[in-house]
Structure formats: structure tokens, C-alpha cells
Amino acid sequence: MKIDDNFFMKLAIDEAWKYQLLTYPNPAVGCVVVKNGEILAIEAHKTAGEAHAEVNALKAAFLKKNPNDLLKLKKTSDEIHQYLIKNHNNFFTDCIVYVTLEPCNHIGKTPACSNLLKELKPKRVVIAHKDTNKEASGGIETLKNANIDVSLGCMQKEAYDLLYPFIKWTESTFVFFKMAMTLNGSIDGKISSNQTLAYTHTLRDKIDLMLIGGNTVRTDRPTLDARYIAGRSPNIMIYSKNKIFDNNIPLFKIPNRDVFISDDLFKLLDYKFVMVEGTYNLMNILKQRIDFVVLLVNPKIRKGLNAVNEIDIDFEILHENFIGSEKVIYLRKKD
Ligand SMILES: NC(=O)C1=CN([C@@H]2O[C@H](COP(=O)(O)OP(=O)(O)OC[C@H]3O[C@@H](n4cnc5c(N)ncnc54)[C@H](OP(=O)(O)O)[C@@H]3O)[C@@H](O)[C@H]2O)C=CC1
Ligand SMILES: Nc1c(N[C@@H]2O[C@H](COP(=O)(O)O)[C@@H](O)[C@H]2O)[nH]c(=O)[nH]c1=O
Secondary structure: OOOOHHHHHHHHHHHHHOOOOOOOOOOOOEEEEEEOOEEEEEEEOOOOOOOOHHHHHHHHHHHHHOOOOHHHHOOOHHHHHHHHHHHOOOOOOOEEEEEEEOOOOOOOOOOOHHHHHHHHOOOEEEEEEOOOOOOOOOHHHHHHHOOOEEEEOOOHHHHHHHHHHHHHHHHOOEEEEEEEEEOOOOOOOOOOOHHHHHHHHHHHHHOOEEEEEHHHHHHHOOOOOOHHHOOOOOOEEEEOOOOOOOOOOHHHHOOOOOEEEEOOHHHHHHOOEEEEEOOHHHHHHHOOOOOEEEEEEEOOOOOOOOOOOOOOOOEEEEEEEEEOOEEEEEEEEOO
16 A cells, blocks of 8 residues: 555545534544654544644644643643644654645634644645635635645545535535434334434434435324434424324424424425435335435345335445444435
8 A cells, every 4th residue: 555645645635524514614634743643633523613623633643742741731723732732842844744635724613724724834735635615715725825734635436525525515405314213124113223213313313304205204193303412402394195194103293393284395495414214115216316325224134124116326436434333325426
């Protein structure tokens, strides 16, 4: 294996995928810091409002070599920025920083990463993809103006796949289809472990709208909240021609959220970040509208409903992660 820019950038991309969709409305971003060939930090942006990937990585890199430094007490992005700018002691001048997205150039909920890098003056900054968001872009210019060597375009295709949900929800609506199954394709009953259900509930907590099929509501009588993480219950659209559902189904009893029944899929376009919880009936109906499929696979074989259907779709695997001993697979339909 060649230890080159692609190698380090791949580490940054893989780290960012661990938080894919969880950073909404921000993009998933990863960052690696290398000092004289040694990897000091592999970090990511984890949730909106908290430190960006670069800030987490620069902090971790500095602490790797200065483990008792007061920096370890600095928690917020603001505090880390200010501390590093005052106390970097030229630590980063022989470092290369790999980042999957152009460092932000604006002050949002956190200060600008381009300004921090400008002050720390790493030897080189390698960037996979330009920022598509006009408000935050311009980081490359800022770094170049500070005489920092910048390379752009390393692993751009992979970085684009990583960035795609952000591009889509910024411009219009990003729709992903979440489905849980066993190895032999059973889709009914409790398939996922509690750890994977907590991941599902974390997604429920982040989205603007959940779409669910009418049969699922009638058969499963679901709750569709985020109780595994004590999170926010999503607003729900039930896709059905039928306007009457049993009011005693638990999902109707959850306070502080909207539930509506509709046969109009254009309603999805009123939202930016939509999760469909479904299987093959709904996937077939929605196949032209789905951006990603998020498949949760529990490696067990069980008897159960194996939703065979007149369905024919080819996918590209974009990424795979483990959640404990289960797999989460991110797929995109091939054209
Ligand atoms: N393992 C997992 O992750 C999951 C498993 N499931 C299971 O899978 C089974 C199948 O679920 P799934 O494939 O998601 O889909 P569903 O069978 O729940 O949903 C399909 C829905 O589409 C509606 N529909 C079809 N055409 C139209 C139209 N033209 N206008 C309006 N509505 C329309 C039907 O509505 P109508 O009500 O009018 O018939 C039907 O309720 C469920 O019963 C559930 O048990 C479900 C979700 C996740
Ligand atoms: N069984 C199953 C899923 N099933 C989905 O969860 C719904 C039930 O939600 P709730 O009533 O809130 O528990 C069910 O109708 C279906 O949409 N999802 C998963 O990630 N893993 C699982 O094992």
C-alpha cells in the first residue's frame, strides 16, 4: 500500500462517514493531521454546533505530543481556537493537514477554521472538495493568501459522495430510505440490537420528516419516537390512500409532533431532510426519489417475512460502517 495523500485522505473520509447524516444541517467532514510522516490525529465533525473536524483534529494532534497541556481542558470550539492561536508555539509548521472539505471561511455557530489554520501555519493543507456553500466558502483563498501550500482535489469523487447529502439538503430535499434486515432478508419483528436501534432513534431525532407506509402503521402499530436516546420525536407523514387509521396506534399519542396522512409525495419537497422507514413496497414506489438507502444488517438468519417483490434496482455501495457487530451500508441507486 502506498502511503501518499490518498492514504491519509481516505482515513479522513472514513472517519467522517461515522457521523454521516448525524451532522445535519452541517456537512460530514473528516480531518487528519500528520507530522513528519506520523499520524497525530484522525477526527471528524460530530454534530452541528460543536467543533468542526479541523478543530477536533488540531486539538487532538497537539495533545498527542503535549498530553498534559491545558488545551485538554478547552471544550468549546471558541476556547480551542483562542487557546491554540495563543499557544501553538509553531507546533504545526511541519504538519500536513488533510481535510475532506474546504475549511470554512465564515463565523457561524463556531469561528472560521480557515482563520485558525492561517494562524497555525501548517506546511501544507490538502483538501478533497471545495465548499459548495457560498456563505462558508473562500477558505482556500484565505490559506493561499497566508502563503500556506494548498492542494485541492485529492479523492474528490469519494469526498463528493460524502458531501452529497449536504449538497442536496442545502439546495432542496435529501431523502434517505432506512431498512433493517437479517442476513436472509427477514424484515419483520425486532431485527436490530438495542445499539443499532439507538442509531435509528438518533436519525429520527435529526430529521425534518419521517415517511412511513400505511400498511406498516396498520400492521406494526408503531410508536416512531426517539425513546432510545431520549430524543425528539419526528414529524410523520403516513403514505396512504386511506384517510382513517386507528387512533389508538401509539404513534398518534406522542405529544409535540405533527402526524398527517397523505397520498401526495410532492409534500416531501416541503422538507429538507427526510427519512423513509420502509421495505420493498415503499422502496419500489419511491425509487426515483430516494437519494441514499441506509441498510442495517444484523448478521443472523431468522424465519420471518422476507419481502419478495416485483422490484429490480441496482445499487452502488458508497460506504459501510459497523455498529457493534451489525453493519450499516450506505447505498445509492445506479442510473
Ligand atoms: N425492517 C424494516 O426496517 C421495516 C419493516 N417494515 C415492514 O414491512 C412491511 C411493508 O412495508 P413497506 O414496504 O415500507 O410499505 P407499506 O406496505 O407499509 O406501505 C406501502 C403503502 O403505500 C401506499 N400506496 C401505494 N400506492 C399509493 C398511492 N398511489 N397513493 C397513496 N398511497 C399509496 C399504500 O397505501 P394504502 O394504505 O392506501 O394501501 C401502502 O400503505 C410492513 O408491513 C412492515 O411490517 C416496515 C418498515 C421498516
Ligand atoms: N424492526 C426494526 C425496525 N422497524 C421499523 O421500526 C418501526 C417500529 O418503531 P417503534 O414502534 O418506534 O419501535 C417499524 O414499524 C419499522 O418501521 N427498524 C430498525 O431499525 N430495526 C428493527 O429491528
